[in-house]
Amino acid sequence: MAKRKEGARPFAFFRAGARADAVSTAKPILVLEDVYKYFREDHPTLRGVNLVVERGEFCFVTGPSGAGKSTLLQLIYRKHTVDAGRILFCGRDIARLREKSIPFLRRNLGIVFQDFKVVRHWTVQENVAIALDILDMPRRLVRSRVGEALERVGLEGRGGERTENLSGGEMQRVAVARAIVTEPALILADEPTGNLDPHLAIDILTLFEEIHATGTTVLFATHDHSLIAKRNHRLISIDEGRVLEARQGLASWRSDAPPAPAEEPVTPADNPRPVLRPGLHAVS
Amino acid sequence: MELEAMMTRARRGLREERRLYVVAVSSLAVAFLSVGGALLAMQNLSRLADRWGQSARMTVYLAEGIEAADRTQLQITLESLPEVASLRHLSGAEAREEFLAHAEVDSSLAALPADAFPASFEVELAAGTAPARAATIAERVGELRGIDDIETYQGWHERLAALVRAGRGVAGALTFLVLLCVVAVIGNTIRLAVARRRDEIEVMKLCGATDRFVRGPFVLEGAFQGLLAAVLSVLVLMAAFAALRGAFDASLAALAGTRTVFLHPALLAAIILSGGLLGAAGSAVSLRRYLQV
Numbered sequence: 001m002a003k004r005k006e007g008a009r010p011f012a013f014f015r016a017g018a019r020a021d022a023v024s025t026a027k028p029i030l031v032l033e034d035v036y037k038y039f040r041e042d043h044p045t046l047r048g049v050n051l052v053v054e055r056g057e058f059c060f061v062t063g064p065s066g067a068g069k070s071t072l073l074q075l076i077y078r079k080h081t082v083d084a085g086r087i088l089f090c091g092r093d094i095a096r097l098r099e100k101s102i103p104f105l106r107r108n109l110g111i112v113f114q115d116f117k118v119v120r121h122w123t124v125q126e127n128v129a130i131a132l133d134i135l136d137m138p139r140r141l142v143r144s145r146v147g148e149a150l151e152r153v154g155l156e157g158r159g160g161e162r163t164e165n166l167s168g169g170e171m172q173r174v175a176v177a178r179a180i181v182t183e184p185a186l187i188l189a190d191e192p193t194g195n196l197d198p199h200l201a202i203d204i205l206t207l208f209e210e211i212h213a214t215g216t217t218v219l220f221a222t223h224d225h226s227l228i229a230k231r232n233h234r235l236i237s238i239d240e241g242r243v244l245e246a247r248q249g250l251a252s253w254r255s256d257a258p259p260a261p262a263e264e265p266v267t268p269a270d271n272p273r274p275v276l277r278p279g280l281h282a283v284s
Numbered sequence: 285m286e287l288e289a290m291m292t293r294a295r296r297g298l299r300e301e302r303r304l305y306v307v308a309v310s311s312l313a314v315a316f317l318s319v320g321g322a323l324l325a326m327q328n329l330s331r332l333a334d335r336w337g338q339s340a341r342m343t344v345y346l347a348e349g350i351e352a353a354d355r356t357q358l359q360i361t362l363e364s365l366p367e368v369a370s371l372r373h374l375s376g377a378e379a380r381e382e383f384l385a386h387a388e389v390d391s392s393l394a395a396l397p398a399d400a401f402p403a404s405f406e407v408e409l410a411a412g413t414a415p416a417r418a419a420t421i422a423e424r425v426g427e428l429r430g431i432d433d434i435e436t437y438q439g440w441h442e443r444l445a446a447l448v449r450a451g452r453g454v455a456g457a458l459t460f461l462v463l464l465c466v467v468a469v470i471g472n473t474i475r476l477a478v479a480r481r482r483d484e485i486e487v488m489k490l491c492g493a494t495d496r497f498v499r500g501p502f503v504l505e506g507a508f509q510g511l512l513a514a515v516l517s518v519l520v521l522m523a524a525f526a527a528l529r530g531a532f533d534a535s536l537a538a539l540a541g542t543r544t545v546f547l548h549p550a551l552l553a554a555i556i557l558s559g560g561l562l563g564a565a566g567s568a569v570s571l572r573r574y575l576q577v
Contacts, residue, residue: 077490100494107492119484121300131491133289178491 027091029055029186029217030076035085035095037071037241045071047241049085053219055185058212060228061221063238069221072238073188076219077109078102090185107135110179110187110216114194116171118163118178124150125159128177135182149181153207169200173207180211187211189220193227201227290500297505301477305509308473312513312559313520315462315469320521320547320555322455326448328532328544333441333448335542340409340418340436344425345402347432354430361428362405367421370408376401402432415441463562466513470506470566478502478574485574495575503567510563514556522546 030053037046046068053059061069074080075087075095082095094105118127128149132142150156153173163174172192179187189208193201205220205227212218222228228235237244298305344362346355355373362371374382379401409418415438422434478485488498529544537543547555 103489103492103494105492106490109492111490117483117487117490119487122484127487130488134488134491134493134497136289139288178487182491 028052031088049243058218058233061236067238068241110184112179112189112192114191116175120164149177153177187218293501294504309513313516315465316514316517319462322458326455329448333444340413342407343435344405345433350430369410372406375403466562467566470563471570474567474570503564506567507560507564511560514559
């Protein structure tokens with residue numbers, strides 16, 4: 001492949017083939033500074049949001065319907081643009097990203113939705129492989145990495161099935177496999193358990209925790225308090241567009257005495273699966 | 285690899301939306317057939333007009349009961365003119381024979397006696413003789429004794445030239461309409477396909493696909509539709525030409541000594557290529573608004 005002109009764009013960092021430098025990896029993965037988003041002129045959906053997410057954190061983002069949880073995530077994957085403030089992803093201001101660079105930002109993210117957003121008439125394999133096809137990866141490598149991802153989400157050997165024949169829980173696993181197959185630095189899960197029954201919701205949450213255990217940062221938006229109560233992850237609560245920290249995150253744990261967890265959090269050391277290389281996406 | 289992935293997705297799109305595409309390709313083939321037909325008609329009319337323009341001729345009708353000496357004198361005078369390339373005497377019986385051989389006539393006309401056809405000199409003027417010069421010659425020859433009438437075919441030529449001009453205008457307008465039609469049909473077909481495959485586009489965009497990656501297969505599908513429609517229209521046109529040329533050739537040979545010809549291979553290639561390009565362009569244009577995710 002021809003050498004890309006890295007210096008030609010302010011956000012070449014996010015382009016396929018680019019690698020994160022040491023300075024970028026030392027910074028918090030996500031910083032929101034005084035972020036405002038208006039969908040109605042007189043009523044901001046997000047008002048002055050300040051937030052820092054460290055690498056390797058698992059954060060619940062919670063709040064009532066319409067509080068701004070989804071908007072917050074949408075600003076991060078640049079479905080929308082902030083009206084004021086800035087969002088730094090690995091130190092780069094993604095709020096100012098040009099349209100052409102947005103795809104390269106999204107390649108560093110894994111996004112999972114409440115309504116799964118899988119292509120029902122594709123096979124499971126095709127649904128997961130699309131994320132790697134976009135990266136122009138060799139077919140052989142795509143097959144092996146899709147196989148690995150399906151194994152991690154408990155769908156090994158089912159790549160050939162049509163996705164429409166799967167249950168809701170299985171479809172969400174396909175969506176999770178698609179989100180992790182590129183080994184992104186950050187996973188954004190927007191109410192991923194919203195369409196699932198409580199038992200399946202716990203399964204999916206556990207799946208995200210296993211992914212988090214490999215070092216991937218996860219932002220998990222949910223309004224399901226029963227789910228939040230079962231785990232002792234950092235809790236970011238949004239109400240009427242304002243962010244309130246209900247439980248503190250890694251940065252505080254590191255600086256202060258660690259709080260006693262209600263339930264043992266899953267750590268990389270606990271996870272028997274082979275650790276993948278999470279981080280800013282780089283194509284070999 | 286990216287191209288391979290695009291081709292794979294385009295093939296799948298064509299397979300999954302085949303009914304939609306069959307309808308679109310049929311409509312487009314009819315549109316291309318109209319243009320092809322118009323071009324074919326134009327090409328043959330132009331050829332006819334050129335032939336008439338190049339080989340100016342006149343028919344000198346002899347007066348009934350002309351003396352042999354006068355006829356010989358007339359022949360000598362005509363042959364002495366520098367503009368006359370060749371001269372042929374046609375008796376009434378020969379004129380009747382030629383008429384019956386070249387024209388499809390019913391039994392009542394076939395029963396006409398030979399004296400219903402006047403004897404004449406068929407005069408072929410030298411190549412490059414201007415129509416005005418031909419008219420002057422006709423005027424001068426008309427003053428000679430033993431001549432009933434002179435036909436310079438100038439009126440025919442003018443009418444044919446006007447017909448060719450009008451035909452060119454119609455063909456141009458038709459081509460423009462077909463361009464619009466192709467872009468609209470392919471655009472709408474792709475829009476329908478896109479509407480049915482919006483989930484795919486959304487998933488790809490959320491996974492970090494560039495617009496080029498998303499658009500590629502749709503553009504390939506559009507190009508394929510346009511190409512297929514153009515190829516089909518050319519094949520139908522060839523079949524129709526082969527079936528109908530016999531009927532036209534006899535009349536044209538009698539009238540102008542020419543035969544019908546099919547479109548030049550380069551023009552056929554241009555029609556097919558433009559089908560593909562228009563298909564691709566229609567598809568690319570119609571996709572723009574669906575790429576915002």
